[in-house]
Amino acid sequence: MCQLLGMNANTPTDVMFSFTGFASRAQEHKDGFGIAFFEDAGVRLMVDAQSARTSPVAEMVRRFPIRSSNIVAHIRKATQGRVTLANTHPFVRELWGRYWVFAHNGDLKGYAPRLHGAFRPVGDTDSERAFCWLMQELAKAHASVPPIAELTATLRELAPTVAAHGSFNFLLDNGQALWAHCSTRLHHVVRRHPFTRASLHDDDVTVDFAAHTTPQDRVAVVVTEPLTKDETWTPFAPGELRVYVDGEPLDLR
Amino acid sequence: MCQLLGMNANTPTDVMFSFTGFASRAQEHKDGFGIAFFEDAGVRLMVDAQSARTSPVAEMVRRFPIRSSNIVAHIRKATQGRVTLANTHPFVRELWGRYWVFAHNGDLKGYAPRLHGAFRPVGDTDSERAFCWLMQELAKAHASVPPIAELTATLRELAPTVAAHGSFNFLLDNGQALWAHCSTRLHHVVRRHPFTRASLHDDDVTVDFAAHTTPQDRVAVVVTEPLTKDETWTPFAPGELRVYVDGEPLDLR
Numbered sequence: 001m002c003q004l005l006g007m008n009a010n011t012p013t014d015v016m017f018s019f020t021g022f023a024s025r026a027q028e029h030k031d032g033f034g035i036a037f038f039e040d041a042g043v044r045l046m047v048d049a050q051s052a053r054t055s056p057v058a059e060m061v062r063r064f065p066i067r068s069s070n071i072v073a074h075i076r077k078a079t080q081g082r083v084t085l086a087n088t089h090p091f092v093r094e095l096w097g098r099y100w101v102f103a104h105n106g107d108l109k110g111y112a113p114r115l116h117g118a119f120r121p122v123g124d125t126d127s128e129r130a131f132c133w134l135m136q137e138l139a140k141a142h143a144s145v146p147p148i149a150e151l152t153a154t155l156r157e158l159a160p161t162v163a164a165h166g167s168f169n170f171l172l173d174n175g176q177a178l179w180a181h182c183s184t185r186l187h188h189v190v191r192r193h194p195f196t197r198a199s200l201h202d203d204d205v206t207v208d209f210a211a212h213t214t215p216q217d218r219v220a221v222v223v224t225e226p227l228t229k230d231e232t233w234t235p236f237a238p239g240e241l242r243v244y245v246d247g248e249p250l251d252l253r
Numbered sequence: 254m255c256q257l258l259g260m261n262a263n264t265p266t267d268v269m270f271s272f273t274g275f276a277s278r279a280q281e282h283k284d285g286f287g288i289a290f291f292e293d294a295g296v297r298l299m300v301d302a303q304s305a306r307t308s309p310v311a312e313m314v315r316r317f318p319i320r321s322s323n324i325v326a327h328i329r330k331a332t333q334g335r336v337t338l339a340n341t342h343p344f345v346r347e348l349w350g351r352y353w354v355f356a357h358n359g360d361l362k363g364y365a366p367r368l369h370g371a372f373r374p375v376g377d378t379d380s381e382r383a384f385c386w387l388m389q390e391l392a393k394a395h396a397s398v399p400p401i402a403e404l405t406a407t408l409r410e411l412a413p414t415v416a417a418h419g420s421f422n423f424l425l426d427n428g429q430a431l432w433a434h435c436s437t438r439l440h441h442v443v444r445r446h447p448f449t450r451a452s453l454h455d456d457d458v459t460v461d462f463a464a465h466t467t468p469q470d471r472v473a474v475v476v477t478e479p480l481t482k483d484e485t486w487t488p489f490a491p492g493e494l495r496v497y498v499d500g501e502p503l504d505l506r
Contacts, residue, residue, distance in 0.1 A: 041375050042338025045298060060313045085295025093347060097373035118371030118392070120350035122294050139371070 005073040006222040008178035008244035012067035021200035023052040032088040037068040038175035074103035086123035102131040106167030182236030198228040218247030258326040259475040261431035261497035265320035274453035276305040285341040290321035291428035327356035339376035355384040359420030435489030451481040471500030
């Protein structure tokens, strides 16, 4: 199984603490990793078909901390598709003059959606096919970029169609909002004032968030398995789709 | 004026020598730089809105040589659009299940093409508008990815429409071929057996290509201004569009 990491914050935030814990899981997920950072509407994508433990690109991510309000990362254990750059998540497409970033954890069996629109997979993964289909259907459902609540309603209609083919845990981000859909495993935490200390599950690393934040900061982190020992991670229910804006989940129900 | 650098080779090639000379020109082109490397169908894009002289991303490009058969690089001096990541070349889009990379040098005055297709600019440069229009028109002209000769014929029809608005030196690459169009300034060289030594114009660096190549290697380099003192660079004629495959220009006339 691959692992997902998403972050949505109300201020550009250093993701290094979370990425460090996340990348340490890469031994079991040696078939590549990727991380996409939004900087306003622009997106910076760093991907490698090597393990995040040994990749020089991952080393660079750790050496040059980048601050961003919207981040999607993925470490890959290939289930479908070869180990190549073209098959490495996250994937990026443009729609309505915005970049969209997508990463998937799961396995869709016999998934061959009809792709008659403007989005075609470059690689040969089930994940990129699902992303292209989501983009195609969003493009058909809305003439231009709709309000987040409307986009969320459309995604809640679309996700079960894909999830019928297998497990479909995904993160989708357009630089304004982070959508997270759970089929099997996904957890989130919202870090906000008063900030506390947290220790990584996977490494002997502790960070005092209070020392690195202001009281106004708010950061939502979504991840396959909880990253820290001393924070309360909320599991998603199977079939649940959440959307995060300005560092917290929107309640649209 | 921005500067362009493109490379098309018949074998994955280390671009560091050319990039070093190219990046040293960044003092005058301080508004960002970008470089895109194809790895088969996948593409790796490294961009920064900082100068290539000081950017940590450019430092990483120099530290971790990447071998590729198709490379497009750009250093930017902003004429239109703010200095942001979203405005930094090269731009990438997907069409027919392939990634397309585009970089532009020039200034298109009052250029507002009708964009009614699937490609919209994310930033606010004339260059990205021109790229979106080219992609839109290619998508209309061909149902799926056509042979390189047909694509070249279509691009030869399309380029003058954009060039009517100003200078339109551009590089376009889909991982199979590199297209280069000249309005004002562009040069190329083909490095092939017997390889010689070459010294960079801008830095005190000499490389002996014979020591780093096999007799079968062939590399075409396209650049705004010649990079080396001791190679014969061929200037493009204004209005000329060339296409490079496997490290040499195709003669389609």
